[in-house]
Amino acid sequence: MTTPTPGRVWAHVGQPFTPGSDPQPAYDVLILGAGRMGSALALALTERAPHLKTLLIEEGGLPNEDGATILAPGVWTLAHLPAAQHDAARWTLNRLRTLLGDDLQARPYLTLHAEPAPGTQPTRDLLAAHPQSLALLDPGAFPHATAHEAHTYRPGTLAQVAAQTAIRRGTDLLLNTRATPHPGGRVTLDRLTVTNTHAIVTHETHTLHAPLVILATGAHAPTQAEHHLGLHTRHARAYRQTPHLGAPSTPDAPVLHAHGLTLRPQHGAYTLIPTIHHRDPHGYTPQGGHLTGVPTGLRRETLEDLVGLMDALPTLATSDLHLGRSLADIPGAWLALPHGHPDATPTHQRLDDHTHLLLGGPHADTLGLWTADALAREIAGGRGQ
Incomplete structure (x- = not known):
């Protein structure tokens, strides 16, 4: 050749x-x-x-x-894909292994639920080996979880x-x-x-x-x-921000997904991936929001989602959540x-x-x-x- x-x-x-x-x-x-x-x-x-x-x-x-x-x-997972797309996702995983080698790391991925569903297990059991992850949430609010295969890169x-x-x-x-x-x-x-x-x-x-x-x-x-x-x-x-959560994470900590919010372990802490609710109109300029009247760098939609999850994820109500003083303080980018x-x-x-x-x-x-x-x-x- x-x-x-x-x-x-x-x-x-x-x-x-x-x-x-x-x-x-x-x-x-x-x-x-x-x-x-x-x-x-x-x-x-x-x-x-x-x-x-x-x-x-x-x-x-x-x-x-x-x-x-x-x-x-990046997180490869089948968690949010219909079965018809699993073959394409598996092909992608094999390709990732070929290209990235050891830079592709297997990691648990848990979807948290308030009610039992087919395939769920007790959250406490799945997080028994990860006490720092368990401390992030109220097990009473999310007593059930589904475990998925995942890989990060x-x-x-x-x-x-x-x-x-x-x-x-x-x-x-x-x-x-x-x-x-x-x-x-x-x-x-x-x-x-x-x-x-x-x-x-x-x-x-x-x-x-x-x-x-x-x-x-x-x-x-x-x-x-x-x-x-x-x-x-x-x-x-849409413009998506990825706020920083300073709560400690371990190298093998699972990715957690709750009500559309994903907590991705990174560099001993977490990156938050919020829900994308809708497209942003042409010409839209991202703006921050207010928390108890104080301006923050988080978009209003993201801020409202995080406030709504503070009871179920008490760590969001602590100083570990980086709110920023302006939009420039919070990493973010336009997403297709x-x-x-x-x-x-x-x-x-x-x-x-x-x-x-x-x-x-x-x-x-x-x-x-x-x-x-x-x-x-x-x-x-x-x-x-």
Whole structure:
């Protein structure tokens, strides 16, 4: 077997960008966005369609995952998926094992219940080996729990490993470049640099044409499709914060899920993943809330949810909960909502003859790699062109 020639990497404007010359397109596929979805697609294309020349373009550096995922651990679990999606999730788990190795860690996952249901067990029994976790909640409020298989990992690490592997197999990577799609497979590239006063400016501009352009820019992708391509989609986005809970956690502490709130152990404490109730309207600017009249950095919806759980999870009513004085104090990021729904799974969609949309969303931890591979299979089969 012939060893593939590694791809080129342009990390800064000091490296002249030389993609090729017209009239032939320099690339078959342009992937806009090197988060885990875009990087996973680039890697999958090296396997499914190695004959295609691919350029992966990222506005920042590697790994690029917004604050909601680079700070909070990713959790693979079947807990919230219908049975029809379990095979795809299992495929994703095997892929995660291959890419991440020991960085993928098995961890218990407990869904807490106020009433018994099929498959539940006493919460005290399931948490007998985790007294610190048991101390977080009122066992009387959640006397029952369901145990699920789960694995945690860093989404940023996944993006980096997938991109680096794709590069070794021939994918080119262009960093610190803002990419703007246009109709007809045309993409404008603004290579960015930083001035002495720390202002980000465009150093040079290039225009590329390609048969296929993939919008993998996360929550920004649907807006790009509408503003730059004139194509409306059903997809949406929401701003999700991940507050910090300073209660102690152990390396083997379980992930806890109660009434939509997930407590993910991380760095000896917890990251809180709140419920996403709805899409945020276009033009919405996230705002904090008030607790007993005092401004906090938490969004009003998130604050109301946490206040409603304080009796059942007494730790939320202590100083361990970091409320922040402004929105900037609480990690958060825009999250894509495929089909505009908080419970929708990752998806890919053909927008026109040249453009596809690739979205992760709330279930990207469990199904993202499968969805990226599904798009790669479609492209390899010629249906994506």
